[in-house]
Amino acid sequence: MARADLAIGAVFRDEAPYLAEWLAFHARMGVERFFLYDNGSTDDWQVALAASGASERVTVLSCPGPEGQVRAYRDCLERFREAADWIAFIDLDEFLFAPDGRPLPAVLEPYRAHPAVGVNWMVFGTGGHAARPDGLVTRNYVRRGATGVVVPYRPYLRSPELDPRRIESYRPTNSHVKSIVQPRRTLRAVTPHHFAHAGGESAVTENGEPFDGPWSPSVSLSRLRINHYWSKSAAELEAKTARGVAWRGLPPTLDFNRSVERLMNSETDTTIFPLARGLPGWQPLFRAPR
Amino acid sequence: MTVELAVAAVVAPGGPPLAPWLDFHRRLGVARFHLYRTGEADIVGAPDVTIIDWPFARPHRPAWDHCLFHHGPAAEWLALLEPDEYLFATDGTDLPTALAEFRDAPAVGVARLIYAPDPAAAVPWQAVRRAPASLVLALPTFLAAPGRNPAEHGSYRPLSARAGFVVRPDRTWAATGRHGFAFRDGAAAVDENGRPLADGWADPPSHLRLRINQYLGTVGETLPTRLTEAAPVRARASEADLEPFRAEIDTAILPIAAAGDVASCKPGA
Numbered sequence: 303m304a305r306a307d308l309a310i311g312a313v314f315r316d317e318a319p320y321l322a323e324w325l326a327f328h329a330r331m332g333v334e335r336f337f338l339y340d341n342g343s344t345d346d347w348q349v350a351l352a353a354s355g356a357s358e359r360v361t362v363l364s365c366p367g368p369e370g371q372v373r374a375y376r377d378c379l380e381r382f383r384e385a386a387d388w389i390a391f392i393d394l395d396e397f398l399f400a401p402d403g404r405p406l407p408a409v410l411e412p413y414r415a416h417p418a419v420g421v422n423w424m425v426f427g428t429g430g431h432a433a434r435p436d437g438l439v440t441r442n443y444v445r446r447g448a449t450g451v452v453v454p455y456r457p458y459l460r461s462p463e464l465d466p467r468r469i470e471s472y473r474p475t476n477s478h479v480k481s482i483v484q485p486r487r488t489l490r491a492v493t494p495h496h497f498a499h500a501g502g503e504s505a506v507t508e509n510g511e512p513f514d515g516p517w518s519p520s521v522s523l524s525r526l527r528i529n530h531y532w533s534k535s536a537a538e539l540e541a542k543t544a545r546g547v548a549w550r551g552l553p554p555t556l557d558f559n560r561s562v563e564r565l566m567n568s569e570t571d572t573t574i575f576p577l578a579r580g581l582p583g584w585q586p587l588f589r590a591p592r
Numbered sequence: 593m594t595v596e597l598a599v600a601a602v603v604a605p606g607g608p609p610l611a612p613w614l615d616f617h618r619r620l621g622v623a624r625f626h627l628y629r630t631g632e633a634d635i636v637g638a639p640d641v642t643i644i645d646w647p648f649a650r651p652h653r654p655a656w657d658h659c660l661f662h663h664g665p666a667a668e669w670l671a672l673l674e675p676d677e678y679l680f681a682t683d684g685t686d687l688p689t690a691l692a693e694f695r696d697a698p699a700v701g702v703a704r705l706i707y708a709p710d711p712a713a714a715v716p717w718q719a720v721r722r723a724p725a726s727l728v729l730a731l732p733t734f735l736a737a738p739g740r741n742p743a744e745h746g747s748y749r750p751l752s753a754r755a756g757f758v759v760r761p762d763r764t765w766a767a768t769g770r771h772g773f774a775f776r777d778g779a780a781a782v783d784e785n786g787r788p789l790a791d792g793w794a795d796p797p798s799h800l801r802l803r804i805n806q807y808l809g810t811v812g813e814t815l816p817t818r819l820t821e822a823a824p825v826r827a828r829a830s831e832a833d834l835e836p837f838r839a840e841i842d843t844a845i846l847p848i849a850a851a852g853d854v855a856s857c858k859p860g861a
Contacts, residue, residue, distance in 0.1 A: 403847030424841075444800060448724060449841045523841050524720050569725055569840060570799045572682035576847040579683045587683045587801045588690045 306334035307407035308482075309386035310398075311378035313371050314338055315545065317394045318345040322354035323438050324394050326581050329356055331398065332405035333390070337382050339365035339374035375491035383485040390482040391494070396423065397440060397529045398480070399577055409525060410482065417487035418497060418505035420479030420518050423528035424573075425451070427566030431535040437585045440578035443531050445567040449521065450474045453562050455554070476521040480528055481505060529574055533563045595623035596688035597758075598667035600659040601675055602651045605631040608676045608809060612715040614641070616678055616849055621686035622671070626663050628655040656767035664761025671758040672767075677704070678717055678805045679756065684848045690802060691758060698763035699773060699781035701755030701789045703797035704804040708837035716807035717849045721838040725752045725797055736795070753795035756804045757781065805845055808837060 310333050314321070325336060336359055340347065351357050363381075365374040375391050382389065388410050392398055398421065400409040413419045429445035452458075452472045464471035481497055483505075489498040495516035496505065504512035508525040511518070533539040543556045554562075578584060599622050603610065614625060618640070627635055628646035635643050642663070648654050656672050664670055669691050671679055679702060681690040694700045706727075710719035728734070728748045740747035757773055759781075765774040772792045775781065780788040784802045 401843035401846050402850050404850075449839065521841070524843055524846075527843075569842075571842070571844070572800060573842070573844045573846075575682050575844075576684035586685075587681065588685055588693050 303335070303385070305384065306386040308333050308388045308390065308410065309335035309337060309382065311337045311375055311382070311389050311391045312339070312394060313341050313365060313374045314343065314347065314394045315341040315370075316343050316345045316347075318343070318347040318350040319434070320394055320439060321347060321350040322356075323440065323581060323583070324397070325351075325354045325356040325360065327397055327399075327440065327578060329359065330580065331400070331577070332407050334359060335382075335386060336360045337378050337385075337389070338362045339370065339378070341370035341374070342366045371494040372491045375494065375497075379483075379485050379488055379490060379497075385485075387484065388482050389485050390421075390480070391491070391497075392480050392528060393530075395439075395531045395534070396480065397531070397574060397578075398482075399527060399529075399574065401524060401527050401573060403577055406526075413506065413510075414484075416484075416506045416510075416512075417499035417503045418481050418483040419526065420481055420496070420505045420507055420513065421526045421528050422476050422479060422508075422518055422521050422523050423530040424449075424523065424571060425475055425530045425532045425566050426571070427563045428533050428536050428539065429567060433537045434535045438578065438581060438583055439531050439534065440529070440574050440581070441585050443534065444570050444572055446529075446569055446571045447475060447566040448568045449476060451476070451565050451568070453565065455558075455562070473517050474521060476523075477518050479505075479507075479516060479518050482526075527573070529571075532566065533559070536560075536563075539563060593666065595667050597622050597669045597671065597691065598624040598626060598663065599671045599673055600626045600628070600656065600663070601673050602628045602630060602646065602655050603633045603635060603675055605633045607633065608716055608807065610635060610675055612717065613675050613678065614638070616680075616717065617687075619851055620680055620848070621688045624663075624667065626659050628658075652770035653767045656770075656773070660759075660761050660764055660766065664764070667761060669758050670761050670764075671756070673756060673804075674806070676716065676807045676809065677756055678807070678845060678849075679758070679802070680805075680845060680848050681802055682800065682844060684851070687758075694782060694786070695760075697760075697782040697786070698775035698779045699757050699759040700802065701757055701781045701783055701792065701794045702802045702804050703752050703783070703794035703799055704754060704756060704806050705752055705799060705842065706837055707805060707807045707842075708834050709808050715849075717805065717845050719807055720841055720843050722805075722840050722842045723751060723837040724839050725799065726750050727752070727836055727839075749793055749795050750797060752797040752799070753793045755781070755783070755789060755792060755794040803844075808834070 424446045426443045426446045429443050435442045452469050458472045483497050487500050491497050493516050504514050507518045508522050513519050543559050546553050625641045628644050630651050705722050707719045707722040713719045734748045736749050763776050768774050783794045
């Protein structure tokens with residue numbers, strides 16, 4: 303297979319209902335290949351993949367066990383280093399796009415001098431959905447947290463010695479990045495969010511600011527962006543919490559996650575609509591005239 | 593010839609650039625513009641633009657009435673906008689198609705989101721920082737009802753609830769003000785969800801399907817005047833006044849305004 307301009311590396315577990323939409327959306331945004339790692343799914347993801355129409359672009363590998371994300375990302379880099387110019391490492395509840403609608407490879411072109419681009423996200427809540435609604439994630443979930451919203455979550459502390467009771471001690475949720483890396487210039491995944499690069503080079507933000515680690519020094523979502531459908535419905539948040547996390551650390555409790563979710567519904571955000579409206583199963587916003 | 597959608601606007605000297613505003617709305621299906629020129633406002637003519645010199649001190653209400661009477665019969669829908677207001681359907685649907693769903697109502701009141709001035713933006717719609725949808729300023733016009741305690745935050749409607757109107761001229765009696773209209777047969781305008789507007793306000797504001805982006809101009813404008821038509825609290829807005837208008841990042845208009853680029857992004861590309 304020819305070298306791709308852009309691929310995605312992702313870990314999934316029991317996310318069959320969302321696989322087809324996620325693949326179709328990113329194919330539409332210019333992603334040519336998908337390297338997917340199954341972290342112990344028990345659902346019928348094979349059926350969903352076959353029905354997606356994108357299966358020829360998808361390579362599925364197995365990566366069971368704890369801390370699957372970093373192991374999978376490291377494997378992906380080793381195995382597919384020559385398969386793509388760029389690999390974006392995101393999750394199946396994350397949708398990566400250029401807010402102006404341009405194809406992602408074209409947007410990434412100016413960043414070739416850098417080993418990686420860190421992409422900020424907007425985090426979406428349930429929008430009042432108690433259970434999974436029919437239709438597409440990109441159409442159903444339209445309420446997100448405010449830009450700059452802060453969650454009192456220990457990993458978000460600016461430094462360990464700061465007072466965890468003070469909200470100022472935490473980084474804004476939006477400043478957590480996901481990475482799009484040039485695999486030939488990337489050594490390994492350090493966390494699910496950031497990577498070590500050859501020669502100690504730094505990643506950059508969409509505005510070209512160099513930074514190291516999983517947090518960007520500023521929040522900017524004008525050129526690249528991720529919609530993180532973190533909770534989906536209340537029932538799915540409960541299931542997700544029970545499933546645990548694919549990374550190291552103490553998993554949050556359901557009560558904590560519910561308190562976070564309540565912060566993630568303050569603004570209506572339809573930025574993804576014009577880009578997703580052509581997806582199979584999209585529910586039109588306007589009824590055709592009688 | 594009757595068009596599906598026309599726009600009326602009052603254009604004052606020193607206002608925002610008209611070319612991107614005209615181009616944006618043309619792309620979304622506006623077929624005719626009726627521009628009421630106050631003073632020496634510079635307007636470049638075009639076949640779809642009618643220019644009416646309009647020497648009124650408070651120009652909006654008489655302009656809306658003039659447009660309804662003289663140009664209304666030639667349009668199924670008439671949007672009454674300002675040159676700093678960009679009306680669009682959030683999924684990029686062209687406006688006549690979107691409005692067709694509301695044909696049983698005499699008008700649609702569209703909630704707005706208000707953007708801070710952005711010196712880096714070559715055209716207004718490139719600004720990315722806006723006020724939260726819930727932003728409240730203690731301005732008398734925004735009191736939710738007479739007699740409410742003006743010292744309480746909850747007494748005010750959010751700025752985004754100020755509706756912009758798209759009316760059916762054949763069912764609209766007259767303008768009652770810059771932001772209000774009376775409709776024939778006592779009918780009421782609706783919001784994007786089909787709910788009757790409360791006293792002409794899109795409250796609670798909803799921005800899921802239709803919205804107006806309003807782009808404030810450069811610092812130094814009389815912000816309270818712009819938002820309320822009332823006497824300004826201060827003559828000039830300061831950077832601090834505008835800070836709440838920079839809290840949110842919102843680029844929803846970008847793929848719609850840059851429609852040519854979106855078209856190049858095909859499925860399976």
